[in-house]
Amino acid sequence: xxxxxxxxxLTGLILFSFIAVAxxxxxxxxxxxxxxxGADLKGTPAGTSLLAENLKYGNETADIxxxxxxxIPNTTMIKWSNxxxxxxxxxxxxxxxxxxxxxxxxxxxxxxLTFSTEDYTLKVEKLVTEGLVFxxxxxxxxxxRALISGNKGELYWVVDGKLDPKRVTGLPxxxxxxxVGGMMDLALDPKYSENGWIYFSFSHNPKNTADKxxxxxxxxxxxxxxxYQWVDQETLFEAPDSVLVVGGTRWGSRLLFDKEGYxxxxxxxxxxxxxxxxxxxxxxxxxxxxxxxxxxxSIPKDNPYYGQKGTLQAIYAVGxxxxxxxxxxxxxxxxxxxxxGPKGGDEVNRLKKGGNYGWPVITYGVNYNDSPVTSLTAxxxxxxxxxxxxxxxxxCAAEFITGALFPKWKNQLLITALKDQEIRRLVIDGDKVLxxxxxxxxxxxxxxxxxxxxxxLYVLTNAPDALLRITPN
Numbered sequence: 401x402x403x404x405x406x407x408x409x410l411t412g413l414i415l416f417s418f419i420a421v422a423x424x425x426x427x428x429x430x431x432x433x434x435x436x437x438g439a440d441l442k443g444t445p446a447g448t449s450l451l452a453e454n455l456k457y458g459n460e461t462a463d464i465x466x467x468x469x470x471x472i473p474n475t476t477m478i479k480w481s482n483x484x485x486x487x488x489x490x491x492x493x494x495x496x497x498x499x500x501x502x503x504x505x506x507x508x509x510x511x512x513l514t515f516s517t518e519d520y521t522l523k524v525e526k527l528v529t530e531g532l533v534f535x536x537x538x539x540x541x542x543x544x545r546a547l548i549s550g551n552k553g554e555l556y557w558v559v560d561g562k563l564d565p566k567r568v569t570g571l572p573x574x575x576x577x578x579x580v581g582g583m584m585d586l587a588l589d590p591k592y593s594e595n596g597w598i599y600f601s602f603s604h605n606p607k608n609t610a611d612k613x614x615x616x617x618x619x620x621x622x623x624x625x626x627x628y629q630w631v632d633q634e635t636l637f638e639a640p641d642s643v644l645v646v647g648g649t650r651w652g653s654r655l656l657f658d659k660e661g662y663x664x665x666x667x668x669x670x671x672x673x674x675x676x677x678x679x680x681x682x683x684x685x686x687x688x689x690x691x692x693x694x695x696x697x698s699i700p701k702d703n704p705y706y707g708q709k710g711t712l713q714a715i716y717a718v719g720x721x722x723x724x725x726x727x728x729x730x731x732x733x734x735x736x737x738x739x740x741g742p743k744g745g746d747e748v749n750r751l752k753k754g755g756n757y758g759w760p761v762i763t764y765g766v767n768y769n770d771s772p773v774t775s776l777t778a779x780x781x782x783x784x785x786x787x788x789x790x791x792x793x794x795x796c797a798a799e800f801i802t803g804a805l806f807p808k809w810k811n812q813l814l815i816t817a818l819k820d821q822e823i824r825r826l827v828i829d830g831d832k833v834l835x836x837x838x839x840x841x842x843x844x845x846x847x848x849x850x851x852x853x854x855x856x857l858y859v860l861t862n863a864p865d866a867l868l869r870i871t872p873n
Contacts, residue, residue, distance in 0.1 A: 425495025428488050431769060432480070439819055441499055442845075443863050447477075450496055451503055459500075465493045514873055517825075517839045519808040521873040524843065527561040528867035535860040535867070536847055537585040537600075537655075541592070543853040548860065548867070549600055551582035555630070558867065570630040575616055576603035579649045585848075587655040587663070589622070589695055596624045597695065599636070601653040601665055606641065615644030617686055618653045618667045622695070636697035637665065637714060639686040645670040648687075650740075654797070656726035659733055662700065664716065664751075666690050666723035666737070669759065677760050680719050683711040688759055690723060690737065690751065692716040704754035719757040719782065725798030726751075729828075730811050736786075736828070738798050738815055741765040742773060744790035748798075748815060749783060750831055758782040764790055787826075787833045794819035797848045801825075803855030805871060814839075814857070816846035823849060823859070843868065 430439075436447030443449035448456070457467045468489050471479035480489060515522045534551035538558075541547060548556040553574035557564035574583050581603030589597035605616035623633035648670030656664045669680045669688035680688025683705050691714040693699055705711040725738030735751040745765020749757055762776045764785075778784060789795065797816045801809045813826040823840040826833050840846070844861030852858045857870040 424488070425491035425493070425498075428484065428492045429495055432484070433492070434768065436477075441496065449863055451500060461493055461497060464496055465489060468492060513843075515840055518837055520806070522839065523871050523873040524840065525869045525871075526866060527869050528558065528563045529864065531563045531565070532556060532860075532865040532867065534582070534862055535865055536583060537587075538848055538850050538858060538860055538867070539586055539588050540850065540853055540858075541588065546852075546858070547586060547588075547598065549583050549586045551584070552577050553583050553602075555583075555586075555600075555625070561867075561869065563867075566628050568625055568628050568630055572602070572604075572621065572633065573608040574602050575605045575608070575610065575614075576648075576651065579603070579612070579647075581616075581618075581648070581651040584618075584651065584653045585655045585665075587657055590657050590661055597622045598625060599655055599663065599695075601655060603648075603651050604638070605644070613646055615641065615646050616648060617644050617670075618651045618665075620653075620655070620663075620665050634697070636663070636693060637691065639712070643685050643712075645672065645687065648672075650722040652723055654724050654726045654737075656728065656735070657695075658728050658735065661695065662692050663695055664690060664692050664726055664735065666720065666726065668722040669720070680721070680759050681756070681761065683708070683715050683718060686712055688718065688720045688722075689715050690717040690720060690726075716753060717751060717755040717757065719755075719759050719761070721759040721763075724796045725815060727798040727800050727813065730800055730802050734830075736798060736813060738795045739785075740795050741788070741792055743768050743770070744788075744792050746789040746792045746795035747785035748787050748795075748813075748826065748833065749785050752783065756782050757785075764788045765792065786828070786831055787836075792819065793817035793822065793824075794845075796846060799849045799851060801857075802851050805855035814849050816849055816859075818845040818847070818862075821845055821861075823857075840870065 437443055437450050441450040469481040471477050511526045513524045535548050536551050537549045539547050544560050546558045555568035583602045586600040589595055599622045601618055601620045604619035605614040607614050617639040620637040621633050621635050623630050650668035650671045652666040652668040654666050667686050667689050672679055679685040693714050699713050705715050706713050720739050722740040723737050724740050728735050737749050737751055739747040742765040745763045760773050762779050762782055763773050764777055766772055794817055796818050799814045801812050813828050815824050821842050822838050823846055825837045825839050827835040844864050847862050848860040850858050859868040
């Protein structure tokens with residue numbers, strides 16, 4: 401009996417040790433790794449998935465520990481042995497292995513799935529599952545053709561739901577593709593059928609090099625495509641050299657033409673240091689802003705900072721963190737936007753001329769290490785969100801539902817989530833969100849959603865990179 405009692409104690413100690421290692425490993429992961437590899441280990445634009453069937457540098461304990469300790473040259477994976485003690489690297493390794501082992505075996509899923517919602521059973525078709533690399537934005541040229549922007553600097557044609565193997569050539573150098581920048585959103589001129597203008601935003605440094613010490617900022621251009629060749633490029637927005645940023649990792653950027661023909665675009669706060677964190681509040685800086693220009697890049701005279709010296713006069717609103725969704729209500733004409741917050745604090749807002757949306761003076765979120773950004777959630781002269789998400793869903797794109805396929809959802813707002821891999825349907829009345837529902841989940845990080853010419857929902861996902869089509873079943 402005494403031997404049995406000792407064995408039970410030993411077993412309990414071993415189990416306790418395993419639990420303690422797992423818990424500490426998870427804590428280390430959330431502190432240092434989650435920003436690049438995602439809360440669910442499925443990866444982000446800044447880091448690969450740790451749940452892939454075969455990791456590039458090996459799946460065994462020694463392989464993973466070595467990658468953490470020594471880093472991986474020519475990537476953003478640094479040498480963590482300079483920061484973490486050996487026992488924490490071991491605990492982190494065990495945590496990653498434990499999560500990997502707990503995952504169901506990876507099998508190719510069906511090309512068509514269904515999801516049940518309050519009003520419809522949705523049919524989800526996987527139109528494109530191979531050939532896209534980190535798709536970012538989609539726009540339909542006509543009933544048969546769409547353009548998709550790729551973060552690494554690609555423009556893809558999709559024809560009748562199939563990826564065209566030929567690529568558009570002659571595009572500008574795209575900087576920052578390993579810093580969550582790269583080529584971002586695109587838009588078509590309201591008179592595209594007449595003039596052929598295509599607009600897109602991308603992270604840019606004037607030296608056109610991959611040097612991460614080069615000052616950079618989001619840039620907006622327009623051009624045309626002739627026989628797969630990008631031609632006639634014009635620069636519409638490029639920040640002055642004096643306000644460029646070194647080492648930025650939150651770039652924005654969504655584009656929107658409103659019904660009056662103005663072009664709106666966004667910039668992220670560029671993840672500045674504490675000393676520079678107030679820049680989204682300053683109209684002399686480009687970080688953390690929503691801009692409004694004419695299609696040719698000229699500035700409307702009724703912009704709130706027009707004619708004011710020392711300001712960027714294309715600014716329409718200030719105090720945003722990382723706006724990645726812009727959508728105009730089909731009836732009221734009001735523009736709504738999503739602001740990707742810190743840990744907690746993702747927001748849905750209504751755009752107001754000259755509005756100040758508070759970042760980083762007010763927020764409902766905290767830093768990724770749980771330290772406070774600020775003690776304030778409200779301040780006079782700063783706008784409050786219609787709704788916010790805590791914990792964060794990693795909010796991204798926005799689109800109002802139009803067309804005849806979803807009559808029960810007419811004029812309701814769709815927002816997408818990266819971390820939570822979902823699409824939400826919001827019922828909005830002015831400044832109020834009356835209700836919301838998750839209508840799609842678990843198909844990947846939802847980067848963009850658009851209503852196609854046929855009224856279907858077209859969805860771009862990352863991890864996996866895919867184009868989906870959603871219709872009522």
